[in-house]
Amino acid sequence: MNQHDTVPVIETVDLKKYYKVRKGFLHAVDGVNLRILQGQTLGVVGESGCGKSTLGRTVIGLHEPTEGKVLFRGRDMASLTRKQNRQLHTRMSMIFQDPYSSLNPRMCVADLIADPMVINHTCSNRQERYKRVAELMDTVGLAKRIAGAYPHELDGGRRQRIGIARALALDPDFIVCDEPVSALDVSIQAQILNLLMDLQDEMGLTYMFVTHDLGVVKHISTNIMVTYLGKCVELGTSDQIFENPCHPYTKALLAALPEPTLEARNRQFELLKGEIGNPINPKPGCRFASRCPNCTEACLKGDIPEHEVEPGHKVSCVLFAPQSNEETL
């Protein structure tokens, strides 16, 4: 077994990202620990405003962490020199949410895809560069005849394929996909998800897949992390999360998901009260306490430690605290 198999591609240690606002600090990411191994996909699920996009951007180095570390193949990204850092960033890339606003409207398809290579000087020969562009267009399923077209001439699915080709242009190991299919129709969404999975199988890519859609995450992920207001509330393999959801928030998310079946029509579902809380200067204790149907006094006292309910399946909830721990609280 070589080193690549055991050292995670991405690891974060107690990662925090706060934004200074007038009233104090907005806790966008608050102490997240995650590990993604080579060839795996970590799905990050949560509602809007729970810090999942900030997490993706901080992991990839678009934001500087307030506290904590991001390790890429075991190396702390903060300890690198500028040159090393720049080089490292050719190994990771990002697919953005909205294919309508993430592409420069004044560049044609071929130039858009060549852009990362120009910026990073990886392919200085013009002819070779466009050979590579043609290869990439083929990989993501774009017809050669649209190489000269501009984004506004294309539909959402094709635009998102351009976004994927751009992310692949530098031959990265790790890609953060930030809601790559939420702006697309279901029939097109399935095409893009299949493409992402095929690329992973062919190239051994590692993904961090940020989304609000549990159905999408189930299909693509090896592991799933459920986040709520900057905290990881539950982490486990895809099967563990879907077959044995433990945290009340995970359960509520699964219950609220509208399933397109006749059984779902007559099922009574429990509604979650209230709305997502305020991430500015949050109170100690469980962030979910104000909406939780099982809230007790212990939830409001202090930080909720993580418990392993089964191997690899971690939950941050007092309901799953071992008995002895509860007495010491």
Added chain:
Amino acid sequence: MEAQSRQTKDRVPAVEVRDLSVEYHSGGSVVHAVNHISFTLEKGRTLGLVGETGAGKTSTALALMRLLPDRVSVIPNGEIRLKGDNVLELPESHMRMMRGSIISMIFQDPMTALNPIMTVGNQIAEAIRNHASDKMTKEQVNRRVEEVLELVGIPAERKNNYPLQFSGGMKQRVVIAIALACRPDILIADEPTTALDVTIQAQVLALISRLKEQLGTSMIMISHDLGVVVRTCDDVAIMYAGEIIEYGSVEQIYGPGDHHPYTVGLFGAIPDLKSKARRLSPIDGLMPDPSNLPTGCKFSPRCPHCTEACRQQEPPETERDGHIIRCHLFGGEKV
């Protein structure tokens, strides 16, 4: 005698659309957004209009409200009857009275549907003053504003707040309050929960269903989400390229049995929480360009069962117990 006439009036469907088409003319090309659709919405029922972007769902809704932009849009043929009145023949002043009090609409995006520099109370009052069928005094309007806010679950004292002081889910409740302010008989909800998170979506859907029950409103629910439709609708019309390609009750559309290949494809493309299969089964190809629709069946270029007949002839309508499928696969007999 009077009772009898009232009874027949009760039997008049809330909405009756016959052979409706909507076209947009711009830059020399004609976009065929809606092509010869017909459907009926019975009183007190909910009809789901399902389809992908560009299927003509919103154009249909705007035609019903007569809110299509008149410079570019044309309704070349068709008939829309709201409680018996043909909307397309009414003068604009009369239509203005109908909007709000007879037919009303919940718009998709609560972030842009509200005026950011008006308090929500004033926005609701504006709808009442413009559309209510009888004149109301200031106090009456005020009381009604408080009533509808409470109805959608917002404390009445928040009527002096501005939209920016509300969260997304609460803003959508305000939009619903505006739509209900004049007690409409027919409510069109255009993707009312698409911009919301799942847990908030569940709250808003429950609210809409409860209000519909409580007020006896007939409703048209426009959505691309088959999961939302099964929770809220009684009948479903699946739209593709401006046509209704399948129509039936929720049981007929979601149950086993014959379906249009597009319906089958649409269900297959949804990530299924129960299935173990990793790959999804998308529908190949893309939606046709509505200014250049294929001849014959509009779905034929993407259909796995496509034959020569599909490419040349319009598909016939097959009907069985009110379940209509427009496809060459099913002969065309009506039972």
